[in-house]
Amino acid sequence: MGSLGDRVGRKRVLLVGATAFGAVSVLNAYATSPELLIVARALLGVAGATLMPATLALIRNLFHDARERSLAIGIWGATASAGTAVGPIVGGFLLEHFWWGSVFLINLPVMAVLVLVGSKLLPESRNPDPGPWDLPSVLLSLVGMIGLVYAVKEAAAHGFAWATLAAGLLGGAALYGFVRRQLTLPSPLLDMRLFRNHGFSGAVLADLLTILGLSGLVFFLSQYLQLVQGRRPLEAGLAELPAALGAVAAGLIAGAAARRFSVRSVVAGGLAGVGLALASLTLLDQSTGYPLLGAALLVVGAGAGFSFTVTADVILASVPKEQAGAASAVSETAYELGAALGIALLGSIVTGVYRGFPSPPGTPEGAHESLGGAVEAAHALPAPASADLLHAARESFVDGLAIAAGAGAAVLLATAAAAWFMLRGQRLEDTGPGRSPEGHGERRG
Numbered sequence: 001m002g003s004l005g006d007r008v009g010r011k012r013v014l015l016v017g018a019t020a021f022g023a024v025s026v027l028n029a030y031a032t033s034p035e036l037l038i039v040a041r042a043l044l045g046v047a048g049a050t051l052m053p054a055t056l057a058l059i060r061n062l063f064h065d066a067r068e069r070s071l072a073i074g075i076w077g078a079t080a081s082a083g084t085a086v087g088p089i090v091g092g093f094l095l096e097h098f099w100w101g102s103v104f105l106i107n108l109p110v111m112a113v114l115v116l117v118g119s120k121l122l123p124e125s126r127n128p129d130p131g132p133w134d135l136p137s138v139l140l141s142l143v144g145m146i147g148l149v150y151a152v153k154e155a156a157a158h159g160f161a162w163a164t165l166a167a168g169l170l171g172g173a174a175l176y177g178f179v180r181r182q183l184t185l186p187s188p189l190l191d192m193r194l195f196r197n198h199g200f201s202g203a204v205l206a207d208l209l210t211i212l213g214l215s216g217l218v219f220f221l222s223q224y225l226q227l228v229q230g231r232r233p234l235e236a237g238l239a240e241l242p243a244a245l246g247a248v249a250a251g252l253i254a255g256a257a258a259r260r261f262s263v264r265s266v267v268a269g270g271l272a273g274v275g276l277a278l279a280s281l282t283l284l285d286q287s288t289g290y291p292l293l294g295a296a297l298l299v300v301g302a303g304a305g306f307s308f309t310v311t312a313d314v315i316l317a318s319v320p321k322e323q324a325g326a327a328s329a330v331s332e333t334a335y336e337l338g339a340a341l342g343i344a345l346l347g348s349i350v351t352g353v354y355r356g357f358p359s360p361p362g363t364p365e366g367a368h369e370s371l372g373g374a375v376e377a378a379h380a381l382p383a384p385a386s387a388d389l390l391h392a393a394r395e396s397f398v399d400g401l402a403i404a405a406g407a408g409a410a411v412l413l414a415t416a417a418a419a420w421f422m423l424r425g426q427r428l429e430d431t432g433p434g435r436s437p438e439g440h441g442e443r444r445g
Helices: 002-008 010-029 034-048 051-062 066-097 107-121 135-158 162-184 192-196 198-228 233-239 241-260 263-283 290-317 321-354 371-378 383-422
Strands: none
Touching: 002 010, 002 051, 002 321, 010 034, 010 051, 010 107, 010 321, 051 066, 051 290, 051 321, 066 233, 066 241, 066 290, 135 162, 135 321, 162 192, 192 198, 192 321, 198 233, 198 263, 198 290, 198 321, 198 371, 198 383, 233 241, 233 290, 241 263, 241 290, 263 290, 263 383, 290 321, 321 383, 371 383
């Protein structure tokens, strides 16, 4: 979608994608079976793929002054973090007062505002000489990514099987074919030469590994707050607020900090902070007080805000503005791939530890599949057995979560070290009023 925006217009792709996102949200809300919901979620993913790359590419083309662009990227990231904070709170409120489909319908007014305001205020931009949009490359990238992620998730959930191996091999072969094709096309869907830039490669790798290390925590934290500590959905959403507050604050000052110190100091320092915060969560138990959890979430949010804001700036500054959509799409794809792999790999740690807990006789098999299943099964057991089941299940879940947090901490600390070396010498552009990006000193009108 990022590459398509470079070709047909980023504003057009954004507005069409936002309209489709709203329409498909209705299909999700009124899905009548799990199969229809899965298909609708897939379509929501396709529509959603237009949003982040298009907005980031528009910023690259709207702000030619590097300092203004850094601030705009900071505000963009801070707004995304604010949305991440508001989402669980609004979702928790809706789930407490309405049926589950309402969490999808909330997308409609948001998308309506985006389409109405965007159509009036956003300028159109595109690559003036983009070349054709290569459909075989699109298909190879889709088959490659879906095959790889499916294989990892199936292997994590059920172990290795021939079908899983076949999916992984198909995905790997498709991605290999995609790379080979990009290197031979005169107008590739993704210019692989971008990865020769150490700053670009380092920033993309940092994004992927950061979200990989964080995703296990993010995915299971709501379950911990609600199913272990007994918080209501709205209360659980509010409990996660410090992470977004830290990300908003850090995102707004990240560009200035990177210019004052260095890109690698801010990115590596932010990632090291996240790693240490995750390490502190290895101390979690069923009755952990909120001060430890809230402080850890605040540091996680601030560290991620520093890192993601500066890496987004590095990625955009590494490419000509004509390729901003494709570069933004690489960043977003790294984020999504890291999330999928993190949930699969770290999630397998949590579920693997959880499934081994001792349970009273007569416990349904579903209780060992998920903590939610154990909570449901406990309602059908006599009081003593019910209490024993819940205590054992919750203790096992927290043990798995602590081990996953430790693994995530190791990933983040290793990523911080890698970023320190890969981003060595990398600087943000420093054009300001009175100086052009080319350094000729023209004054801006």
